[in-house]
Structures are given as structure tokens and as C-alpha cells.
Amino acid sequence: MAEPLSPPRLLPSGDSAITVEFSRTIDNAANRRVLALDRVIAAEPIAGVTETVPTYRSLLVHYDPVQIGFDALGEQLLARAAKAPPTETGTRRWRIPVAYGGEHGIDLEDVAKALGTTPDEIVARHVAGDYRVAMIGFTPGWSYLSGLETFLHMPRRKDPRLLTPAGTISIGGIQTGVQCLAGPSGWHLLGRTPVRTYQLHRDPTFLLEPGDAITFTAVDAKTFAEQDRAADAGEFVAELVRP
Amino acid sequence: MTIAEAQAEAIKFHALLRSLPDRLRGIEDFGLNVEALKDANVAGQAVSAIDAVTWQVAVP
């Protein structure tokens, strides 16, 4: 039998949300429990819960205090967290094209230098990774992936850039990520994907879900440009390897 | 304050929102505020406001 699961901590985020914290560090096991609790709540809804937001190590549960209070909700959350996580049948798997280096990934050479290797090896290692969407946050579609191999771990930049391009694929700390919109970032930019993880007027608007499995595939600049046009017209461009 | 107190305040706040239609009055018995309006040119201080630089949130 599985060992009993240690209960998460229930932390108040004001009077209308509870942070259900499974760990204080980035921890794949904790992230699995976060996503498992999220699925259990979706399957067995709790009256008064208005929205759940999975992150690396905690599930933020928004609720309506008119309908349910902190204590009653806390009990229900603990009961659901104590259940064995549902088996992950049907994890979706995506293959995401990336144009690495050059104008698409301006930090690739510096990353290679810092890690004492070649840009080609950095790309080979990044493409070989088997990642998972640990959380989506900050701005729409910004997908934080776990599963970056230790060799590629690198501290974030001291000075974050105020503007990095839409579709940036980057590494920072022990994570890698798919950024959707142009915006600030302190991570190291390895390349760009034509995939829009968030696109208005497309169904679905958001392509990735927390928990999805991700691999990357390298494409050349010409392919990137073609796929970028197709994506602009509403195509996913990302390949759904396993629905 | 405690969560229980804050939740009680939140419930009161929601009740206040729902009570707004009951707080409508005819405009005839009104007059005082017009006087208040004339009272002055106390320009409020501004929240300068538009540009979201990046100090607010941890940048990824």
C-alpha cells in the first residue's frame, strides 16, 4: 500500500482564498499532488469554490465567503488531498517546434560559454528533455516547465530584460519555460517557438494545461517563419503527440 | 484581523452591494451636495498611473 500522504498546509490568502501548500520548494512530487488535488476538486466540486490556480507547490483555491468559510472549506480540501491521487491516464503530450539561437535565441552562445560547452550541445540537451507543465502564470500562457536536466540549471540574470519576444523559450534556475506574450524576463533566451499558448479568437484560447507533457523539436529559421504565419492564422503548429 | 472577522466583513460588503437598489432616492430632496460641489477647487493628488514598469511582480 502507498504510504499515507502528509497533509498540506492551509494558508489564508485574505478572506476569499486559501493557499493549499504542499511544499516550499520546487518539488516534482509536490507539483503532482497540486495537480492531483486540482483534478479531484474538478471531479468533486465544493460548493462555494469559484476558481483553482495550480502553481509549482501549492493550489490557490478562491472561494465565496458568503457560501463557505475558511474552516469548513479547509476540512474538505484536506479530505480531498488525503485521497490517493487519481492515476494520470491520458496525460496529453505536445511536441513544440523551436528555432534555437541567432536572433531567435540571443543568449544561446553565452549559455554555452557559461556552461563550458557548445551551442549545439545546449540545443541537443534541451531537445532531449521530457518536460511537464508545472504551472501557467504571470501573464497569459506563460508556461513554467519542470524536468530541466541538472546540466542546464543556471541562475537567472542579475538584470531582468524589460522586453523579451513573444514565443520565447528560455531557461532560468532549474526550470525552462514557454513564454507567450512579449514582456519582461530574467531568464536566458535559447530560442523562439511559433506556437501561441494563448491566442484570442482561437478554440481553445489556451493551448496548454497544467500537467501536460512537453518535448521540443528544433526547426530552422525558414520553418519558423512559415509556422509563425500559420500560427498567426489560428493553427496550433504544436503537434499533439498524444491527445 | 482574524479570517473569521474578515469573512464577516466580506459578507457585510456583499450585502451592501446587493442593497444598493434600495438606496436610490428621488433627486428632489437633494440639494446639499450641490453646495458641497461648489465648495471648491481642492484638486486631488494623483496616482500617476499608467505605465506598468516591472517592479510589482517577480519577473520570471
Added chain:
Amino acid sequence: MSKLVVTSIGPASSVQDGGRPGSQRYGLVPSGAMDRLSLAAANTLVGNELLAAAVEIGPFGASFTARGGAVRVGLAGASRNADIGGRPVAFDSSATLAEGETLNLGFARGGSFSYLAIEHGIEGEPMFGSLAVNARAGLGSPYPRPLQSGDELKTQAASGIAERRIELPASNDAPIRIVFGPQDDEFADESKRLLTDSEWKISATSDRMGYRLEGPAIKHLDGHNIVSDGTVNGSIQVPGNGQPIVLMPDRGTSGGYPKIATVITADFGRFAQISAAGRSASRR
């Protein structure tokens, strides 16, 4: 078809409503009005749903002209000198602009944001059920950005019914109330007391994403980087410089600084109305 044409407007003015909750798991923040009570009061004055879309007007002046017919409006929130073609108009009341007339609004007094609701609502294309502007995500309707001179807010002709005023609870400037957590254990008790016992000033660089508080530095027990987790309206996060930032409706959905406390829902709108250089004390 009537419309209200924006003839002049300052920064930090946009169409806002109850926001678009439900997609924070994808990084999409709900946005919505800074001060919901005032939004609801403005809407109530003209018979709209409480959290229907209205114009959230920042601290500076603004003017609007009715075209294509009469337009009835409700005004609430931070009061201002207001007139329609020279005829004074009171806040917390409705008024009707005849075709061609202009509503002039002065600077905000005793607050930062005023709400102008339009009878029959503002026509637009809801995105995730909301017209609220979120410029970073390209969302909002009729314009996915703050309002500018020349913008047009389409609506239906004024009903011509008698004007109304609304009686709201007296405003108060009591300290803003907070609940400690979720990461108050990252701070010593004396740091927590510093938060509640100090006078804080709202920085002039505050905006719809966050209000930065200026005052004594709040020290962390163990560094200022935590693993990012979810945020709410009113989350008080403390970055490395010890100057707290209160997250507002356009916040990032996740943040990587410890959150010492959260402004309570009932006081959030009142907090949002505190103007820069105004004082804000918080208490437990």
C-alpha cells in the same frame, strides 16, 4: 443609436466591470474595477446590473459629449467638480446629456477613481464574459486599451426617466484592515508589527497592477525569493527592498515574493481610492 464620445481624458482611464475570473490557471488575471462598490453604485443609478461595464476614470479630468441622441449617466466614486454645459451635476447621482451636450469632470477629490455608468450599458464584445480592459493581454472592448480622446462608447438613447441619487454609507478613513498570510511566517513578529503600526505612503509609481507602499523597510527572516505561487487582489508582497507592494486587479497571477498579508475584501476598494501622497495605515 446614441453614443458618448470621449472628448478629453487623462491616463489610467478605461472601461472596467466585474472582471473575468476563471482563467487564472492560464495566467489570465481577472482585471475589473479598482473600487467595486463605486462601480456598482454608478450602475445602480442608471438601472444597470451591479457590475456592468462602466468608465473607470483616473485622477485627472475628463469630458464626454452625447452624440446621436441623449445619454443618461450615473456618477459615483471619487467626487469631482462636474457640469453638463455649465449646469452643475452632483456625484452619487444620475444626469442626462441632451444630444450635443458635454459633461465636464474635474480632478478627483478625496480619491483616485470615479465611475461613469451609462444607462443601457456600453456596447462591446465580451471576452471571457467581460469588457474589462487588460491591455497587456490585449483584452477589453470596445477598446483593448485605456481610453483616448475621440473614442466612442455606443449605447441606446436615454430613457428620460427621473434622475436619481444614491445614499451610500459615509466614507471613512479608518486604517485598512488586513489578514496575515499566506507567507507571514517568512517574517519576524516585529516586522509584522511594523506593517500594522507604521504609516505608509502610496508611491506615485503605483498603477492598476500594484500599489507600492513607502515607509520603514520590512525585513525577511530568510531572503526574499520564494517559489512563485498564486496571488489575489490585495496580496501584500514584500520584495528585497522591504517596501511592500499591494497587488491590484491587473496583477500577475503568480508572484515570487513572500506575501506577508492580504487586504480584506471589504476594504479593498477604499484602499484603491487612496491617492498617491495620501496616507494609508494598515492594521491587523
